[in-house]
Amino acid sequence: MSTYVIGDLHGSHSAFVGLMEKLAFNPAHDCLWLVGDLVNRGPDSLECLREARQLGGAVRCVLGNHDFHLLVVARGKGKLRKKDTLEAILDAPDREPLLDWLQQQSLSVRKESTLMAHAGILPQWSMSQAEALGKEVEMALRSEHSGAFLAELFGDQPDRWQDSLEGMDRLRCIVNVMTRMRFISPRGRLDFAAKQGLESAPEGYAPWFQYPREDNAHLLFGHWAALNGQTPGARIPVDALDTGCAWGGSLTALKLESGERIAVANQKNGTA
């Protein structure tokens, strides 16, 4: 039995299938963790969702910002943006069961001292605190008021976590940390503008994984394609898994038990 963690799919279905074949993935024995952003930008988001859902109990998946965007468009008040490639899902005959499946996924997945979240977690959050905060969002997603929650979800404020946050501000901040974070200030303020590599750090900000932690957590994340799987200057055990599949890069899997990385090149490009 092996656990494989696969980076951001972004609608790259052929690469997903190719990588699963290369892994000789067996859903009866193996576990698949998906780091989120299954959809958007690439050409085959609908097929990626169907494939992931079909794996049933063999897959554990965390939500990324693009997965949330899909839910907000379909079930909140969000509008499609120019570069989105989500129409096929919205028009699909099986859209409701697919969206239901997506909406039931998590903000974090943990096994012992390894924790996966799409963008990462704050240095000052313990693993159990991150899991508990993620669960607050999961409860809102699964509640009968999920439509109202999704309608209010998007926004950049508050941009700094405080334990005293309440209501939508609290949930929005948790989602922004766990699905959108890249550079943060020493006091934990999030920057939402810089999306390139480490050279694009705003003054006074550093990548979240360059801050020390009090535990020995091994953190797995995707989201930051410009890192191309590297985490220079990391002060903690961490694995970056987004290797830019939808932008002509590759799709990467990490075998959790051995630390081995297995990748396939992508053949089809998405929209940048």
Ligand SMILES: [Mn+2]
């Ligand atoms: Mn992302």
